[in-house]
Amino acid sequence: MTNVQQPVSLEDTPFYKKQLRLALRNCGIINPEKIDEYIAMDGYMALGKVLTEMTPQTVVDTILASGLRGRGGGGFPTGRKWQFALNNVSDKKYVCCNADEGDPGAFMDRSVLEGDPHAVIEAMAIAGYAIGADEGYIYVRAEYPTAIKRLEIAIGQAREYGLLGKNIFGTDFNFDITLRFGAGAFVCGEETSLLTSIEGNRGEPRPRPPFPAVKGLFGKPTIINNVETYANVCQIILKGAEWFSSIGTEKSKGTKVFALGGKIKNTGLVEVPMGTTLREIIEEIGGGIPNGKKFKAAQTGGPSGGCIPAEFIDTPIDYDNLIAIGSMMGSGGLIVMDEDNCMVDIAKFFLDFTVDESCGKCTPCRIGTRRLYEILEKITSGNGTLEDLDRMENLCNYIKANSLCGLGQTAPNPVLSTYKRFRDEYIAHVVDKKCPAAVCKSLLCYEITADKCKGCTACSRVCPVGAISGTVKNPHSIDKTKCIKCGACMERCKFGAIVKK
């Protein structure tokens, strides 16, 4: 037993070393079903402080000074939202939590709700005090049963401890929270759709202005913040705005949780200070790209975002830099792509999602995204023309400018950003009728390299359509008119003689 590996602290592993866990601080540390454990981690101290020592305006001022921006997508300054709602005089106001996390592959909100539900509840109560609301709604997707269960437990315990309900901390502040379950519509993550859905109607956006802070839920001033945004609030109250604003970049403060996925060794949630570069996330935290492949691009912002090509790998990630390079923060999906990814195919994948999730209310999104998808299909099936590319770009710009809500306005982003950064690939598809990454099946062809082929006949035996001919010990060949591009031959060949182009 000479070679015992010394135990390494989790914080010192490459995966965690560069992370700074603020929003996720309690996740995996406390038992989320026990309020006492949350309280032991200073839970509900912020609420106590707010109710007993601060005025609503000083709470809003603190959030303003912290520089906290919305983590759900747009990055709107949270304090400004609260200030608007505070300024609006009304007999009734609401605080809403957007927990309708729907970006493919994103699950940061789920982790907070499942691992630290009280952080959200406490922050909502603080928000309620700040704007003068006594009622809150958490709109959580029904596909998160564990999150729902833990929220229900947490709300129950908070009520039992008098941390929700009437006269919280002996003050005259009342606040309670109701859960609402999403019915599976991505668009309900858009704030006005979310409100419409809570009101019991079909989840569809409504025009802004009026903004929710003026006329929101049931026509009353309302603030809507995302789960991760709320997860930062209590610490800002306890540790101060200065502490929070010392983290991050000039205009983006604090940390951001990313759902790291795709062609990367370490996948999962990573929380890093704003300003961390893509390279640090991919190479250090993520451990690089498997199988020695080359990094091609990173997709951020989910279906609303764009692709960041390798040349920007050293850009510090924050709201504004991402927008400047044609993508966006979104809710924090980060998908790494290597040379085997076709960018046209990626654009098509994300667009397919939006087409499916369009609510169908406005014309540009309902019909426009569908037509855009059809153009991409035409391109990837080898039938595209240069005119189609112009038509595609036109349509993208039109949908962006004319759609009713954020979903439609950002739907063309995956197409626009890939078209801007990887135009060659689009051209290759329509002019050369080739998919450079060899992904688009219609444009592929399988060929046998004659000098590598030993004539073992394995490929011709496995071919389900008899497209491969040749005699033993002589190089074989594939009849492209018969080939169905199933790839069985390539898989079977022991000599690497079959390539797809």
Place this chain on the structure above:
Amino acid sequence: MENINVKVNGVSVSVPAGSTALTAARTAGVEIPTLCYLKDINEIGACRICVVEASKARGLVAACVYPVSDGEEITTNSPKLIESRKMTLELLLSNHKKKCLTCVRSENCELQKLCKEYGVEFDDRFEGAMNKYDIDRSASHMYRDNEKCILCRRCSAACEKLQAVSVIGANDRGFDTHIASPFEMPLGSVACVSCGQCINVCPTGALSERDDTQKVFDALSDPTKHVIVQTAPSVRVGLGEEFGYPIGSIVTGKLVTALRRLGFDKVFDTNFSADLTIMEEATEFVTRYTNKDHLPMFTSCSPGWIKFVEYYYPEFIPNLSTCKSPQGMFGATAKTYYAEKEGIDPQDIFVVSVMPCTAKKFEAERIDHSAVKGLPDIDVVITVRELARMIRKAGILFRDLPDGEYDSPFGLGSGAGTIFGATGGVMEAALRTAVKAVTGKDAECLDFLDVRGTQGIKEATYDLNGNIIRVAVASGISNAKKLLEMIKSGEKEYDFVEIMACPGGCVNGGGQPIQPASVRNNVDIRATRAAGLYQDDLNLPVRLSHENPDIKRVYDEYFGTPNSHKSHEILHTGYTVRKKY
């Protein structure tokens, strides 16, 4: 309200704070095209045809819902905007059944008009998959062709906001979104009140009345049939619009001539049977008022209203007057009294109604209480629009027609009958006769102004020789519903209540000429058409139902007295509780 200053395409205007860009533009003399927008009913910014540039907004905004602020500059017609709108139209067309040549709404289609204005050709720049739907012909009053639907949602908004029944709405999502009833039930199987308000607001040919014109043409060319026609009060004020007359024009004379030239054996006036209704209904009311029997009594002229009570408030069925509607009374009298008088077998009498209403088609199919067993009182109902279609098809130059007179014995109608077409009209007509019935003499002033006007709910109290009569009038089912709820809760007590299903009454019925949103948003067609009827009332020699000589004769010769046994057999009806699901 304070005013703010904005500039539209460089023109300065002052508008009330909170005005939309659309209103500001109109104030500046600029028209912005709209499709989904319907003032007060559908303000959802969905179609995006009205996009404009606003100096204080990021990106393009929908003018119909965008509130302008002081000092803001609005641009409505830049090349970029025109291109945007054109593209929106091209996209709509890419999923639209372009059967314009044969469409019922051709030349009266808002989509077609805009495509023409914006120079959109059928070049199929965005050709792609199209949604396929079967035409829903299940309802007795209308068709739905979703392949022509542009999803403006005006129909579902009218159904929900004006009529509070919400039997249609958006189903599915994204490209598959379509308007339908819950669970894809056919319209004929849901609790639709058949009012047809959805048709009136549809910008395209997606919704249309069931076309029954061929049945009429067939009857007219059948030598064995004695084909007679009746025209509802508000037809005379609606029909002109189909032939280019200003809204509110009375065209009674030309209407009669046109019908005669179409080949009807007799042309009669529903105003006559409206007077007959008043005789019956006023008498019924006086009896019920005296006996305190199921008050308030509700009028029963509006078949959409009747269907609404049967579906949604069956507990109020005993409160409904048992009188058939004027349409029903006409048919019943035609197949009994008239048949006898003229010596024609009722089987050979074919009664056509020209109505401002789609629900009348449904009403005609209620044959449980028809006057002659086994025969419907009414054989075919056509709307004003269908009549216009028939006139055009027959090559009759409507505007050139000489004025004609209705035929006897149902050719005289009083002013009281004519105002049946407007909300409050039935009440006013009934009051004119009730005053006589209760006090023994006619009212000094025949104009009961309290019950006139387009407000959704009106109320008044009258003292007739110490009898206090509390009346209310509502039009539009959503207002009727409000009123019913107030009555139910005891908040309000009335003796006599008039309800019309369509907002503003029959002048705005679901069978009236369709005015595009560009007109509806700027002209109160209800008030303008009603004004025409009230003018007609003033011009008529007889303004009281009980003084109509044709009415006196029909009682003398046949029914005896109002609410006699015979009139109960023929002129009254019963109602059914209907299950919503």
